[in-house]
Amino acid sequence: MDAWVIWDPFYAAAQRATQARVIADGKGLAANREFIVASRSFARERPQVLTDVLDELKKTDSWVKQNQQKAAEFLSPQVGIDAASLKEALMRRTFDVQKINSNDMNEQQKIANTFYQIKLIPNQISVKDAILNN
Numbered sequence: 703m704d705a706w707v708i709w710d711p712f713y714a715a716a717q718r719a720t721q722a723r724v725i726a727d728g729k730g731l732a733a734n735r736e737f738i739v740a741s742r743s744f745a746r747e748r749p750q751v752l753t754d755v756l757d758e759l760k761k762t763d764s765w766v767k768q769n770q771q772k773a774a775e776f777l778s779p780q781v782g783i784d785a786a787s788l789k790e791a792l793m794r795r796t797f798d799v800q801k802i803n804s805n806d807m808n809e810q811q812k813i814a815n816t817f818y819q820i821k822l823i824p825n826q827i828s829v830k831d832a833i834l835n836n
Contacts, residue, residue: 711791715783718790733809737802745834756799763797802833 705725708716716722728734738756745752766773774788781788810829818826 710794711781711783711788714790714794715787718784718787732813733806735806735809738799742834760799763799766792767797807833 706716706722713722738759740752770789770792771785774785774792777783777788778785807829814823814827814829817823
């Protein structure tokens with residue numbers, strides 16, 4: 703294989719297994735964010751469930767941040783990636799669950815606009831309209 707586009711933890715595994723060299727990365731192109739989503743009706747009808755889930759995710763993030771080796775060893779058999787590669791990926795990760803802010807919305811809107819312009823999505827969307835309590 704001459705080139706590959708990939709993300710962690712597969713990136714860490716490839717680096718360790720093949721001494722892969724980074725040709726280019728996404729720095730400066732888009733923020734690498736993960737979002738927790740729920741349907742609008744669920745979020746409105748069960749806000750306490752969402753609060754509880756976010757609280758537990760914060761606790762888990764805190765534990766993993768402080769116990770990266772243990773987390774890597776726990777995850778390894780479940781995801782089929784060696785613990786050393788998982789630990790490397792965890793070391794590159796930020797651990798901070800937080801509500802989406804206006805900067806995040808603006809970044810996601812740029813991505814949505816680009817997807818619409820290149821016809822990856824059929825209709826233009828408003829990210830702000832998709833967020834409850836924005």
